[in-house]
Amino acid sequence: MKRQELLVAALQNGTVIDHIPSNKLFQVVNLLHLENMSSAITIGYNLKSQKMGEKSIIKIADKFFTDDELNQLSVISPNVTLCTIKDYEVVEKKEVKTPDHLTGIVKCKNPKCITNNEPMQTVFHVIDKEKGIIQCHYCNNEQNIDQVTLISD
Ligand SMILES: [Zn+2]
Missing domain, CATH: 2.30.30.20 (Aspartate carbamoyltransferase regulatory subunit, C-terminal domain)
Incomplete structure (x- = not known):
């Protein structure tokens, strides 16, 4: 694991929203209404990324998103990826797609x-x-x- 990834704490169960352009991070927070969640949320801001230069990442404990919520994210940032984590393992990886x-x-x-x-x-x-x-x-x-x-x- 790369050092940058270690800066963000491991998640037992929940969702990792990755490859968020850093300038869109707060829009993602607003759109998902993270301010109203009681789950533990870890935000990594301006992390180095080979693919993007800089990216942000959000880890949300015990939260799993519906496809509807995913579609909303594509409006902000079409390249974000979502990983579903169960028992510290990535069980599903989704790319956000622009919906019809x-x-x-x-x-x-x-x-x-x-x-x-x-x-x-x-x-x-x-x-x-x-x-x-x-x-x-x-x-x-x-x-x-x-x-x-x-x-x-
Ligand atoms: Zn109209």
């Missing part, structure tokens, strides 16, 4: 859109995954996934 639809995650930037005027969930279709273009289901407004405002912000 985003439900209740992103705000529509069109102030006249029904989703900004009625108490309802937003729905976006991901129309170009490579360029990260999403389109509002209700008003057809397009926006870039890098510039979205999240509902949780």
